[in-house]
Amino acid sequence: MAANARAPRSPLKLLIVDDSNVIRRRIERCQQTEHLQVVGLAANGVEAIEVFRRTAPDVVTMDITMPQMDGIECVERLVAIKPDVLILIISALADKATAVEAMEKGANGFLNKPFSDRQLNEALEELIGGA
């Protein structure tokens, strides 16, 4: 469901946002696309905005159900800061309405949990247009 396809020359900077340390580490470990370089990790929306301002990532993977600030609100705030940021929602919330809401706020793709390594990499490749 990627919207903004582009051909990267140098690796794009990736921020991983999820309240689960296990999932953050899994995404960091599994993402194998040569087009991405992890520059930051965050455990909730508030932390994500702070890391986002500091590291200026091009791509963000975003959980939805998180403490302090959920992923939907965080997407809206990140897009306000940097409108061309590419955001892949990675969430267990499997209803269509949530996916639509996330896209309306500015997300570019949606991957349901649980996910396999292959599904993660395909979703990221599609997001950045590197497939």
Add this chain to the structure above:
Amino acid sequence: MLEEQDIRAFVYGTTCYFEVAAQQAASVGSPYLVTQGAPEIHDYTGVISVSGRRNGIVYFSAPRGMLTVLLMKMNESNVSHEYMCDLVGEVANTIAGNVRRDFGKDFAISVPTVVTGEGKTVELPAGSRPVVIPINWRSHVAKLVVCLK
């Protein structure tokens, strides 16, 4: 009261989790209703509060051994207490979140809370009757408890 199709959604979510996240299917036993008290829990339990269309809790409870293997299947070498707590909460969150495919957005779920220690019980909503879904994966036995009104 849960209906058969509701329970089927949780069973599907549970089998899907193990198939995809652990690349190895779990066999799910026959769900049963607990008419007195609360089901005993294993070493680690991830509890999700549900509100909106339904009210109550959903929890996934597993022994340390199962979570250790699950972490290893995810290529995670850190099998500390902290990571067990993290994982059990994430499993509960994922299964509960996935049933929104059937229940819709009004099935609101909380971030997980984690209870540790075998043989304890989780406090259930007053007047509710929990349904236990037994989960067998490799040589381990866990349970998903659905307690909704």
